[in-house]
Amino acid sequence: MKSFLGFLFGLFCALMIVFIAGENPLTILSILIKSSFGSKYDFGLTLFYMTSLIFTGLSVSVAFKSGLFNIGAEGQLNFSAIAMVSFAMAYPQLGMPSSLLAILFIGVLAGATWGALPGLLKAYRGSHEVIVTMMLNFISAGISSYLISQYLQNPDSQNPESAVIAESFRTNSFDFLNQFFPESPVNLFFLVSIATAIAIHFFFSRSAVGYEMIAVGENPSAAERANISSKKFVVLSLTLSGILASGAAMNEVIGYSGQYKIGFSPEFGFMGIAVALMSNNSPLGIIANAFIMSVFHKGASDLDIETETITKDFSKVIQALVLFGVGLQYYINKSGFKINFPGRNSKKKPKGNS
Amino acid sequence: MLIKNILILFLVACVGQSAEKLKIGLVLDKGGKEDKSFNSAAYQGATLAEKELGIELKYVEATDVNSIENLHRQFAKKKFDLIIGIGFAQQEAVKKVAAQNPDVKFAIVDGEVSAANVRSLLFEEHQGSFLAGYLAAMKSKTKKVGYIGGMDIPMIRRFATGYSAGVKHFDKSFTIVENYIGITADSWNNPAKAKELALNQYQQGVDVIFVAAGASGSGVFDAAEEKKHLAIGVDSNQNWMKPGFILTSMLKRVDTAVYTTIKDLQNGQFTSGVVRYGLKDKGVDLAMDKHNEKLVSADDIKKLEKIKTDIIAQKITVPDFYLQKKK
Structure with missing residues (x-):
């Protein structure tokens, strides 16, 4: 909540820019509010974006906790999604309970693999995780488009996307949450994401493993002396990071569309970085900030329709200013009260979109 | 006298109503209207229609795959007369939103949707x-x-x-x-x-x-x-x-396709179904002008x-x- 003032300041700056551009700031606010709460469909879509952002936000923040900068959430969720779809295509006849469990397992496994790879390389070969995760993003994009174009292409569509997987791999048939929001993509994974955030909160505040993970992040050599193997935790935290990112893939594939569409993620992985930074890596803060980001992301297209000047690119300026406000608050807090957060990554303040 | 006034008012209101501009929504693909290529062509066709046919045009660019459906929905909610989706990526969105809004007309370029209120514009x-x-x-x-x-x-x-x-x-x-x-x-x-x-x-x-x-x-x-x-x-x-x-x-005359669709709607000749543009009707062609006359x-x-x-x-x-x- 410390960053709330900063959020207001950023919003104020954004609205001033909007004002200079010749739009009434109050109209913009009301469009944004209407765009996210206006109808059940609108609210549902906002929550859908929010679900993915909670997962990627958590993914980035878990790595941050151990002093690692995971910019590979995008690749992790991508790889997880393509793995799940490939699996479901390969075994279409699997029956209900086992099919769902199996696809969840595959999704988690794929995310974990894509997280563990940079972790292992970092721990045992000293390769920097930023470079490795970034490259893995491209590799997973390459793998998925190869699989889509060569094997999985939906024959009924021009879009680069897979065919829809069998009903037994999806949650749509018993999705009680979606029924409240007809036509909108929000699904059960919204609840899963909230539960995951709470679980991660307790993981870091109550469990020994979580504590050790933070210790490694704060000071690896001190942790080493306290008999905590930093290597092990580098691998562990990036693996966990990958698993969390796979949640965003499940939100799309199992919960909503049942297919892999190239470009289904508007770079959730990178927006997750913003969400994690805005929340000072607090899992509960991530829920709030994921919501804010999704309101802006959803609002971007509505602002484009409703106003003359605020195009989708202008919306990015608004998002960036809000981020900037929150970031500013973080530095003020840090210098004023001398709260020590893992400082080595705090200089990087990426925008919502690369 | 009073009745006459009311009558005049009524008449004016009627005329005002019939002269109301057609509202056209254009949903561009991610390339955006400045790509000097595919989307530019669509945008040009629509702006030409705005200038010559006196329609009201609003264009937007999609931010991501899921936002496309949202954009079509918002246009439909605002009771636009015709919503044109540019690019194959919008096929599913048009299909879905068109089914829910049978009173709104849709057109899709490079995609095929069979519904009574959708015209599909395809090119050879x-x-x-x-x-x-x-x-x-x-x-x-x-x-x-x-x-x-x-x-x-x-x-x-x-x-x-x-x-x-x-x-x-x-x-x-x-x-x-x-x-x-x-x-x-x-x-x-x-x-x-x-x-x-x-x-x-x-x-x-x-x-x-x-x-x-x-x-x-x-x-x-x-x-x-x-x-x-x-x-x-x-x-x-x-x-x-x-x-x-x-x-x-x-x-690839996306501009012609877009323009013609808008014009047809205005003249009450909007038809659904597939319209193919090929060499025959100059829907696809090679451009010859003063910039390449020395080459060809x-x-x-x-x-x-x-x-x-x-x-x-x-x-x-x-x-x-x-x-x-x-x-």
Whole structure:
């Protein structure tokens, strides 16, 4: 909540820019509010974006906790999604309970693999995780488009996307949450994401493993002396990071569309970085900030329709200013009260979109 | 007196109502209206309609795959008369939203949706590409021509098969170097990579490159100018971008398609179903203007016209990637 003032300041700056551009700031606010709460469909879509952002936000923040900068959430969720779809295509006849469990397992496994790879390389070969995760993003994009174009292409569509997987791999048939929001993509994974955030909160505040993970992040050599193997935790935290990112893939594939569409993620992985930074890596803060980001992301297209000047690119300026406000608050807090957060990554303040 | 006044008021109100402008919503693909190619063409068609037909136009650009449906929905909610989706990526969204809003008219370019309120605008890209390939082969001295596609999707492969068939039709001994910029939607907007690929192809001895890659195309034109070779543009007429180095542009008249659809609606002639634009109705064509008249002689044009009539008369069959794939 410390960053709330900063959020207001950023919003104020954004609205001033909007004002200079010749739009009434109050109209913009009301469009944004209407765009996210206006109808059940609108609210549902906002929550859908929010679900993915909670997962990627958590993914980035878990790595941050151990002093690692995971910019590979995008690749992790991508790889997880393509793995799940490939699996479901390969075994279409699997029956209900086992099919769902199996696809969840595959999704988690794929995310974990894509997280563990940079972790292992970092721990045992000293390769920097930023470079490795970034490259893995491209590799997973390459793998998925190869699989889509060569094997999985939906024959009924021009879009680069897979065919829809069998009903037994999806949650749509018993999705009680979606029924409240007809036509909108929000699904059960919204609840899963909230539960995951709470679980991660307790993981870091109550469990020994979580504590050790933070210790490694704060000071690896001190942790080493306290008999905590930093290597092990580098691998562990990036693996966990990958698993969390796979949640965003499940939100799309199992919960909503049942297919892999190239470009289904508007770079959730990178927006997750913003969400994690805005929340000072607090899992509960991530829920709030994921919501804010999704309101802006959803609002971007509505602002484009409703106003003359605020195009989708202008919306990015608004998002960036809000981020900037929150970031500013973080530095003020840090210098004023001398709260020590893992400082080595705090200089990087990426925008919502690369 | 009072009654007369009321009557006049009523009349004025009636006239006012009938003169109300048609509201047209245009949903552009990710390339955006400044891609000087595919989306630009759509945007031009719509703005021409705005100017000449006096309609009210609102255009938006999609931010991501899920936002496309949202944009169509918002337009429908605001009771726009016609919503035009530009690009194959919008097919599903149009299908869904059109079903829920039977009183709103929709049109989709490069996609096929069968519903009573949707017109699908499709192009015979392979025919135009065949011509482009034939011309490229005529102009090549090295017997090596290149193709650079944007995103590696069936539609862009369709350009490629048409193009290579055109080249081979001229002379079977030609080699064709084929490259794709990428696999994500970014490929439509990556001139730097397009330039690298083009330089590489020119290095290999290619001297004419056909590029079908939206806004990325400008990179290829840069490379052509640098290496003093030729390039062929796509979708819009791009001959003006580097006069002297752009042999021609394979026109895909998205602008005509969009304009005609709006005009039909205004005249009450809007029909649903598929409308195909091919060589016959100049829906696809090669651009000839003052920027490339020095590159393409009248004699060349005559030869091209011959090919064109042969294709239309089905004396030449142009391979269609869509059909090949289904086999």
